[in-house]
Amino acid sequence: MAKVLFAYEGKETAIQCLKEDKMENICNEYASKINVNIISLLFIYSGNQVNLELTFSQQATQIDKERSIMNILVYKQEEKKFKCPKCRELINIDIFDD
Numbered sequence: 001m002a003k004v005l006f007a008y009e010g011k012e013t014a015i016q017c018l019k020e021d022k023m024e025n026i027c028n029e030y031a032s033k034i035n036v037n038i039i040s041l042l043f044i045y046s047g048n049q050v051n052l053e054l055t056f057s058q059q060a061t062q063i064d065k066e067r068s069i070m071n072i073l074v075y076k077q078e079e080k081k082f083k084c085p086k087c088r089e090l091i092n093i094d095i096f097d098d
Contacts (some may be wrong), residue, residue, distance in 0.1 A: 001068065002056050006030050008041075008074035019068070023051035023059050030074075044073040 004026050006013045013033060016028050023043075027050065031038035043050035046061055050072060057065060064070045084091055 002068045002070070003068065004030070004056070004072055006043075006072050006074050017056055019057045019060075019065070020055050022052070023050050023054055023056065026056065027052060027072075040077055042075045042077045044075065046069060060074065 002017050002019045002021075004015045004017060006015065013029050013030060015026055015033070017029075027041075027043055028038055031041060043052075045059060051059060054068065060070050
């Protein structure tokens, strides 16, 4: 077993996982636990954005693999907002990078 510690808005939350689990599944479980849409979160590990396609073992540094614990910083992504040219109301649009 392994553990990922997520730090978000001053609160730390632990998610248990297997070393073979994909980071996408681990981060999704965390987002569900705090009741926030994963799309609005940015996950940073060891100074870089987490690659959701990798497993815990593939993403973790050698030290974190040995101790089976990974610390991830979580930030709220800035929302992309647009104004309607006619009424000037804010329009929320989800933009997905390919």
